[in-house]
Amino acid sequence: MINHSFPVLGQQIPVRVPQTVEDFQEFQRCIIDVANRGERLAYDTETTGLGTFTSGFRIRTAQFGTPDQAWVLQVEKGSDLQRLAAWALRTAPALSMQNRNFDMLATDRHLPGASLEMLAPKTVDTYIYSHLADPRRRDQGGVGNGLKDASAHYVDPSAPDTAAGLYDVFHTIGETKDTGWAAISIDNPKYLSYAGGDVILTSRLLPKVEARVRELGINPSLVPFEHEVGYVCALIERRGMRINRGHTTQLSAELLEESARWAEEAKRYGVANVNSTKQLSEALLGMGEVIPERTAGGAVQVDGKVLKRLADVDKDWEPIESRTPNPLAMAVLRSKRASKWRTSYAEAMLRTADEADRVHPKIGALAARTARMSISDPPFQQLPSGKWEVRHCVVADPGHRMISVDYSSVEPRVMAALSGDERMTAAILRGDDLHNLTAASVYGPDFTPGQRKVAKVVQLGVAYGGGAKTIAAQTGLTLAAAQAAVKGYKRTYPRLARYIRALQGQVIRDGYTLRTPSGRRLVFDRDAAYASFNGEIQSTARDIFAQGLLEIHARGLTPHVLLPVHDEIVADAPDSEAREVAREIGEAMTMSLRGIPLGTDPDVGGASWGSLYMKKASTMIANDSWYAANPDEARAAELARK
Incomplete structure (x- = not known):
């Protein structure tokens, strides 16, 4: 047995690295004892990097811990150790992890016998609790939701930063903070000590953040909700998207x-x-x-x-x-x-x-302050809407067609539902174009297309806390013209304007915090109460989208889903089933908020994601070079035209 330790609250907590048959038997007895007591076991991995599905990625160590000890299995050394780690995961009745989707997906792919489907139901994520308690990063004035920041706040401010603490070691061997994880010796004492430290900290962190969520009175149903959303996102990430x-x-x-x-x-x-x-x-x-x-x-x-x-x-x-x-x-x-x-x-x-040739974008199911999801590696969420060039690289499985289902003007509808503005609500129920209504109010019934675009910027800008100066900068209007447009907008929707003012005042009185309709706690900077309605809209829209994702899963449609991005579900299905699958996904996402319908726009394209964003069918078909280079999309365009 190789013995190391990790310091917490002035004590050296043992970190054990088994080497012999007797050591492994002792590890097994420990896991069985924990299981018999019904205790939760913390789990973590050290890997060669963050690219779970890339060539050469591997799990180097798998570690298990309680508040009082940690075990580190050097699974890189052989399949027997990999099977032992998988056995421990199956035996443990309950697990905790920090940012569990990464470790569950790495384990699912690289430790046979420990599947995502087995791990998720018995694993709680300390990150989820931490985010529910305070969604801000440390540089935003919050606690921070990474293991180091959360542990420093809730467990021990002097505990070592187990990631940054290894960077100096990486530099001594000529590696960077990105490449060192694969190059450092599997027997390095600090590497093994810090691997054990992560599960010790995770095990001690969990009861602290659970208590904090209860203390703040956060809606308890958000805890299972976020875990289920995270699990569905992990299933989608595992499937990935095929590229040409x-x-x-x-x-x-x-x-x-x-x-x-x-x-x-x-x-x-x-x-x-x-x-x-x-x-x-x-x-x-x-x-x-x-x-x-x-x-x-x-x-x-x-x-x-x-x-x-x-x-x-x-x-x-x-x-x-x-x-x-x-x-x-x-x-x-x-x-x-x-x-x-x-x-x-x-x-x-x-x-x-x-x-x-499948990419597996990392889906941050609970990411921003408002809980909005994030997509990284590649960051598809940052692609401008309507642009097809990059999306054209992503293709459906053979014999399948791409599907896109998104909400119809979800944020304006959420605005109407939250504010109760009668005129906006009536316009939505009639099916009117809100931007046309605003433009007519500001510029008269003979408004131009350019003035409609300005009205759209004004609607979103005012609702999101932007003043006339910001709108002038975004639209090129003079300050006087922007001020007139803002006045016209507020005249069009008077109750909305009153709601925004009242909400900002309430946020200030409540210590710059806000509870959303789902019971989520949002925290604002002291000089940013103006952003409270923006935060409420984005957070509510995100929770609506997440609920739609869970309904998609409940209907057994998750195997079709390729990516959730913004308020859009990207999916694929066999050619003969694509329209029916698109319709079913659209129905699953459809719901209402305080009497405002939240409908969807299902769309079926061709063989590439980009086909859903390309020019109108007639324009594409007229372009012979495009037709020759993209026969699948051209065929879909012909079908759409017919």
Whole structure:
């Protein structure tokens, strides 16, 4: 037996690393004793990295712990140790993990006999409890929901940071914080001590965060709700999405060329480096642009928001039509976007795809302050809506068609339900276009398409706490025109405006906290009460989406789902069943909130995810080169046209 220890509250807690048959028998007796007492066992893994499904990924150690001891099995050393770890997981009646989806998926894939379906029902996640108690990261003024931050707050502020504590060791062997996990010796004392420390801290953290959730009076039903949502997301992540490797490789090359082409265009205006804020700001000012935004250091701000305003496009790259687009701003935006898409999507898909050319984006089921989900590796959630180029890399299984089901204007409908605004509610129930209603109120019945776009920005901006100054910056309106538009919006929906004011006041009186309709606790910065309605809308919309995901699972449709992103479910199904599956998913997601219907828009495309976002069928069919290069999508387009 190799014996190490981990310090907690001034005590050295034993960390045991069995080596002999007798050691392994002692480990088994310990697991059986814990099981007989009905106690919960903490579980964690050390792996070669974060790419669970990538080539070369492996579990190096599997560790089990209670508040008073830890056992570390060096499963990298052989299949017998892997089977022993799987046996312990099956034997333990109850488990706890920190960020359980990662460890459950790694275990499901790399430790035979310990499946995701077996682990999930008996595992609680300390991250979920911690997030419910305080959803803020540490840099946002919260406790923080990582193991180190949560343990420092609830367990022992002096306990070592088991991740950062190894970075120095990695550097001594010539590795980085990313590559060191695979390269460090499996017998390194600090590596083994810290592996055991993670389960000791997890075991001690759980009762603390459970008590904190109870103390705050958080809706107790959110605990099983979040665990079930997380489990469904793990099932989806495990399935993954198939990519067309040839097309993805071609796209990477095209994006590299596109980035360079637009960078050359920027050079015409004196910007030799599109990433140089100094060159860019000087060139734009030299072109006569007025840029009031400044950085914290006082320099001219030329971030994406400013450049999009100057290029006359909104956050989704749709033309605003409020000014003449600045060609330099557009060139820089396009060069940077192409470079980002290449790195974050095309290259990321090629790098993270498994042996079957499937990518498995990591789904953070409970991520932001508002509980909204996150998608990473690749970050598909950050793709602008309506853009098909990157999505075209993702393809359905052979003989299947892609499906997209999303909510119809879910956030405006949530706004109406929460505020009880009669005019907005009536418009929704009649099926009116809310942006048309706002535009008519502000500009009269003969409003232009450009004025409708402004009305859309105003509706979302005011509801989310943005004032006339922010709206002017987003739309290119003068401040006076933006102020008039805001007044018109509030005149259109007076009860909504009163609700927002009342909510902000209540949040301040409640110590900058808010309870959502589901009973979730949101916490706001002291200078950000204006964001409370935004937080309530996003959190409520997320919980609606999560409930829809659970209903999809209850109906046995999860095997079709490829990804939950924003308020959209991406799925696939055999060609003959695709429309029926899309309809069933849409029905599962459909519900109401305080009398406001929350309907869906099911859509069936062709063989690629991008086919759901491409041009109208007639335009595509007329393009012979596109038709030849994309026969599956062309066939789907023909079917859609018919």
